[in-house]
Amino acid sequence: MAREESKVLLDALNKTTACCHHLVLTVGGSADSQNLREELQKTRQKALELAVATGTRLTVALRDRGLAAEERAEFERLWVAFSGCLDLLEADMQRALALGAAFPLHAPRRPLVRTGVVGSCSGVAARALSVRSLRHEAGRDFYVVDLQELEREVLQVGEMINDMEMKVSVPHWTVQPRQTAGAELLSSASAGASSAMSVPERSGHCDPSKALAATIFSAVLLAAVALALCVAKLS
Template sequence: MAREECKALLDALNKTTACYHHLVLTVGGSADSQNLREELQKTRHKAQELAVAIRAPLTAALRDRSLAAEERAEFERLWVSFSGCLDLLEADMRRALALGTAFPLHTPRRPLVRTGVAGDSAGVAARALSARSLRHEAGGDFDVADLSVLEREILQVSEMIHDMEMKVNVPRWTVQARQTAGAELLSSASAGSMGGASVQERTRPCDVSKALAATVFSAVLLAAVALAISVAKLS
């Protein structure tokens, strides 16, 4: 039961971490806004909650000496995936901190992505973008306050990773995957060969009909040439 629960939580953590990674890439660009910063905060908090929920049962299972070898191997695979998610989350949090510091929301800034818009329309767009809702005006320093919180959370994630490595020693290079190397390529290649065989089977009748048509055309052409030669001799 613990393994299935860890799998479900890890799947949710994978999706949340991937979502956070995608959001971080837009910080400082033309799509950057306070809505984005708030979404970043919610997403990273969700990822940290999932990480805390996974760490306890996963650590307890791997420290259980009575665990069967097959069960331990499965938990070790989950552990490697979990460690990879935390490493990516920490790296993206550091990237969000650097970009958020370099591109604050409420000061004149130059976006990373240039849209190419210039002239009077650019002024209209700038005035439209400067209009904020009352909720955002109330929290005008949201991004500045969140950066200090983000710094503390980065330290917490780093401590979590260090604590995990101290409690459970699972070298990543010792964990064996379920599938052999290149299994996906082999499966796709076999599917492609089956598709090619089916195409060949479908094209066989077409090839026979083409050969028959070519034979008839050649016979007609030879008859026409012979007739032309005969007419030439008679004349």
């Protein structure tokens, strides 16, 4: 039961980490917006929750000295996959932090054209307190708070990785995979080769009636060509 639950948690973490990676790639690009930053915040927080739950479950299982050898080998494979997800999540969060700081959503901009028009301070203040300006301020507050939270989350993932290495020692090179590297590619290639070999075998079978019809058609065609040449010479 514990192994199946760990697999379910790890599968959810893998999908959430992949989604987070996809969102991070769009930060600073033409599709960047506050909606994207909010979606990225929700996704990485969900990934953190799944990482904590998965790490706790796997740690308890691997520290059990009464675990059978087959069960331990399976949990070690899950542990290696889990550590890979954490490494990718940490790298993506660091990239999101760097890109978010380099491409702020509401950076102050200087006017390109100075008209020289001046007015009273009350009119300027009234325009500054418009609905659009209030939304702008709310977005800027979200941007600042999000970067601060992201910085704390990066430290949290780093501490989680160090804590994992202290509690459970599972060297990656000692974990035996279920199948050899590239086994799926080799199986698909062999299947394609066998199907390709079966095509000539089927096409090699000759039907006598079809061969006779082809011979008669060729003879008629040659006779028609010869007759056409004779007519051309006589004319």
